[in-house]
Amino acid sequence: MQDHRSKEPQDRKARDRIRPPATTGAAAVALRGASAEDEDDGRDALHILPLSILPLETPGLRRARLIKNVRLETVAELFNDAQTGSGQIRIDQLSKCFGIDGPEFRRDLRKIVQIAEAASFDVYSLRLELRRLNIDVEEAAALRLSAAKRAELTSYMRVFTRPLVEHVYGVQGADIASMDELVRLFAQPDVEEARRRLQLTADRLDIPLGEIPAFLEEYADIFLSLAYFKRCLDDIVPDVQGFLGWMAELYQVSEVRRDARQGRMLDDIGHDLTDIATSITGRFESFDTRSRDFWRDINPESFRSIRDLIVTHHLTIGGVLCGLAVKMNLWKHRFSRGGGPVRRLEFIRSEILPGLAHIKTIEQTSRNNMGW
Numbered sequence: 001m002q003d004h005r006s007k008e009p010q011d012r013k014a015r016d017r018i019r020p021p022a023t024t025g026a027a028a029v030a031l032r033g034a035s036a037e038d039e040d041d042g043r044d045a046l047h048i049l050p051l052s053i054l055p056l057e058t059p060g061l062r063r064a065r066l067i068k069n070v071r072l073e074t075v076a077e078l079f080n081d082a083q084t085g086s087g088q089i090r091i092d093q094l095s096k097c098f099g100i101d102g103p104e105f106r107r108d109l110r111k112i113v114q115i116a117e118a119a120s121f122d123v124y125s126l127r128l129e130l131r132r133l134n135i136d137v138e139e140a141a142a143l144r145l146s147a148a149k150r151a152e153l154t155s156y157m158r159v160f161t162r163p164l165v166e167h168v169y170g171v172q173g174a175d176i177a178s179m180d181e182l183v184r185l186f187a188q189p190d191v192e193e194a195r196r197r198l199q200l201t202a203d204r205l206d207i208p209l210g211e212i213p214a215f216l217e218e219y220a221d222i223f224l225s226l227a228y229f230k231r232c233l234d235d236i237v238p239d240v241q242g243f244l245g246w247m248a249e250l251y252q253v254s255e256v257r258r259d260a261r262q263g264r265m266l267d268d269i270g271h272d273l274t275d276i277a278t279s280i281t282g283r284f285e286s287f288d289t290r291s292r293d294f295w296r297d298i299n300p301e302s303f304r305s306i307r308d309l310i311v312t313h314h315l316t317i318g319g320v321l322c323g324l325a326v327k328m329n330l331w332k333h334r335f336s337r338g339g340g341p342v343r344r345l346e347f348i349r350s351e352i353l354p355g356l357a358h359i360k361t362i363e364q365t366s367r368n369n370m371g372w
Contacts, residue, residue: 040146042121046232046322049121053142054111054135057104061094066116070330072323072355074116091116111135119319119362124225128314145228156227157220159288163295164219168197204298215303222307223291225314230284232321239328240277244270246335247348253341262345269348272356273324276363280320283313283366316366323359327352 042050047068051061067077069088076094079087091112095101111133118129123143130137137143145153202209247266256262287310294302330351335344 040148043123043142043144044146044149046120046122046318047326049115049118049126051112053126053137054108054115055137056108056111058098058100058108060098061105061108061112064094066091066112066121068121068322068326070326070351070355072119072326072358074118076112119315120322122228122318122322124228124314125318128311145224149228150224153224153227153231156230157224160219160223160227160291163292164216167295167298168194168201201298205303206300218307219303222310226284226287226291226310229317229321232325233280233284236321236324236328237277237281239332240273240324243328243331243352244273246331247344250341250344250348255341255345265349265353269352269356272360276320276324276360279363279367280317283317287313312369313366316362319362320359320366323355323362327356 039050039052042048042053042065049066051064051066054062056062065077066074067086067088069075074091075088076091076097077086077088078097089097091109094109094112095105098105114133115126115129115135118125123145127143130143144150198212199209202212205215207215247270250256250266251263256266287306290306290309294306331347334347334351339347
């Protein structure tokens with residue numbers, strides 16, 4: 001089992017080797033209790049999938065979760081706390097860990113193996129992946145962001161709610177605290193002019209006036225996903241910039257000056273990270289432009305077009321941001337206090353480089369699909 005602790009292990013091979021868990025059977029999973037806070041953290045994260053979301057037949061499995069490690073491999077995490085670290089095993093070790101291999105467990109394992117292939121475990125990507133795999137999720141709330149995260153994204157949502165409010169109320173924005181409040185506002189407009197504008201909106205969308213709240217809920221969900229990803233991007237980009245500056249310091253050390261291969265590795269990583277961050281930032285700028293255009297010429301086709309554009313990019317945006325977030329989080333955790341040049345080079349070579357080409361390929365493919 002992998003044990004990721006705050007102190008850097010002396011034996012890298014021992015740290016990287018996946019070992020059988022010390023505790024076997026369902027009791028091993030019980031080491032990581034699935035609290036409500038755990039569930040919220042999992043739903044709001046790019047790299048975590050609480051298995052309680054899936055319709056599994058093996059009760060003990062629902063207490064574990066899938067996570068993406070720094071190499072962007074999916075592993076099962078049985079426990080995670082400050083004292084014991086993160087208890088991770090390969091998915092193919094779950095049977096040995098639980099000590100069972102009946103038909104119910106094998107059916108569960110097939111579902112887990114299928115969903116483990118997802119590039120990101122954010123709720124928006126999971127909706128698409130689970131639908132593609134014909135895996136039903138009984139509790140719809142499991143595939144929504146937590147209430148705390150939705151509230152946190154209010155300021156990001158104003159970019160998309162402002163043109164909506166202006167379109168109907170003709171004002172420079174309203175004091176809307178949440179999308180739920182916005183839907184209620186439009187469901188029961190108390191201004192005659194607002195009612196008239198809502199009717200015009202319904203006519204232009206070619207839907208009955210009574211379906212406007214349902215349209216707004218779909219609009220809210222689509223753009224809440226964009227706000228969520230934008231918040232993730234805003235957290236990640238400064239980390240990438242900080243990492244690049246930290247990495248650039250290595251050009252001055254003798255190990256890199258004497259070895260051209262080390263310098264080329266740093267050049268390639270720096271170029272790739274800059275290219276990925278620039279490209280995905282440009283994608284969000286394109287989404288902002290398209291959303292503004294929608295309200296200038298609102299019609300059923302324009303709404304379907306922007307909805308399909310954003311949904312189509314959920315998987316790739318999630319995959320790119322998930323990969324960057326996992327790597328940057330480990331860098332910040334491992335090197336909160338400097339680090340010598342040999343240790344830095346080893347970390348870059350063994351933890352940052354693996355999987356980076358895959359992230360770049362995802363972003364390049366998506367960029368090409370947008371016609372850039």
